[in-house]
Amino acid sequence: MIIHKTFNSLADILHSRRQRLASLIDFPAILWSGSISPRNFPANHFPFRASSHFLYFAGLPLPNAAIRLESGKLELFMDDPQPNSALWHGEMPTRDEIAETIGADTAKPMTELESWLEGAATVANQDAATWTQQSQLLNRWILPQNPPQGIDLELVKAIVTLRLTHDAGALVELRKAAAVTVAAHKAGMAATPNAKIEAEVRAAMEKVIIAHNMTTSYNSIVTVHGEVLHNEQYHHPIQSGDLLLADVGAETEMGWAADVTRTWPVSGKFSPTQKDIYHVVLAAHDACIAKICPGIEYGDIHLLAAAVIAEGLVDLGILQGNPQDLVAMDAHALFFPHGIGHLLGLDVHDMEDLGDLAGYEEGRTRSDRFGLGYLRLNRPLRPGMLVTIEPGFYQVPAILNDVNLRSKYQNIVNWQRLSQFADVRGIRIEDDVLVTTEGSEVLTGALPNNASVIEELVGC
Template identity: 50%
Template structure:
């Protein structure tokens, strides 16, 4: 992992940039903001890279992509990857001036709930799964954040800046981690970054198992937690930087491949 992370940071340097934040590169994708690069990648692993460059202008990027070390996702990995990609694309497609950012989050949440239900991991209607928060056991963070001169722009100002007047953070697990709840406006730039993760500490939580026992197939979850010879499935996240325009949006990082066939084809080509 440290060799791979070093190649990323070195590429930034060759283009006159520095890392916008500590590069996250890990086969333990279920560990959010994992800055350790201490694992050896093996066939069966999924490498998650969350990285961004800061240029001479001071502006930052923040992008996440995932690759299967073997060059091809297994059947379950392919399903999870496609759900996350559709969750990201659906939220991006909804971006235009005047949209509530929380609604973008819920757009991704609904796609994830629907996809996991189709896989038999979740049980019930999409409305019921999202209302109860069952989906958040697998998507425990917000769909993104502001980005600009800092990778989490103006985050030091907290909810005074990131939540519109009269809006408060949810108290529901997962949704409470939404960093932004304002109406979008032209010139605003933020990330869209849904993900699906199989986190032992969440899926083995006794309170969650009791509360969501009717909506989550925890036995099915164990298959993911013990997958890959006990190394676990990990997690998949896909992230792009989105600019709100006068009549819609522009994906500033669209040139970076993310279709499943594209990322599979890239493995081993360096």
């Protein structure tokens, strides 16, 4: 219902969000945007990224600002630009102009925040300059690595409740991020046959994102070594028999993210073994998306992916046994060691700064099972939630050469047969799936994943 409502402006969107917050907590909340992080010297800084909690309620990426939310009212605290600033940075909007854009009830200089701290809860920022300031002003430790307590915990729970499902304003942004991400992947496929190293494919993809005045929502993975799950190296040569795995997403100027993975053959043609495994991963991907609907447990979606992958690997002769039994003994995790996905929103792993408070339903904790420990989301799904679905198959040396695992699964894996799939180092297929009242909508569905269509897009 919420997700079908149409908003007129940023101020309206933000007004609705803080009204909903006011219905959940009866104390004030203060959220800091964060400061600009220096790179190698103060004037050479990383691009500013405001705290996602701040962005959710303040809408704009304003550095060194804070907002105070109480009973549906929004107070903005920030300083006007320095007199000298216009020379270097041009005319910037004033505090009052920004206040009007975001519909703030009052706007005050940062120094006045001191008088408005009483009884206020907050969420720890990521950057040390800001959490130090938060701790000093509120006179208690506000550390990003410490679980929140007292009213801070109550605030966090309220924010999680709101941010778990996306309103119309959020969805406009999330669809923009998805569309640009789809275009970026197509550009990557097109650029691959002429690329000599991974960096050239990455460049073709990020060019699309930069051209739309967006940024990447995380450090891109563009690699012929898909078996390295978080590979941030781009120097490897690309060779004709390789698969290229690209996990690249755009983030809008307001901070909303997309997160998509495709895997394609460098030559434009999957080898028979590559195509066999690709179809196993795609079958898991499609089965999971088909199951997504309100009420279903995300953990069950993960187990479904595990079962489809196990079944596919049995059919290919790589695993031996009954698929359900194989999942029960975590044999799928030899090749699919991560979770089926995660929440997506202002953060690519949405609200992961809060540990598992957003990802895990209250009372649930991480499993220590090999096949479940990396699951980042364990909740029943509800309309308006946006999740990734990203099954994969990897031959990770650190797993397959592990003495204990190798001995435990000695008779489960047909190692001889597996060796025939040496040209499949890593395959992942990832889309962004919105839970709707009717079932689901794949926001990134415009990007093909059918193996033959993918083959056609490479080099085109």
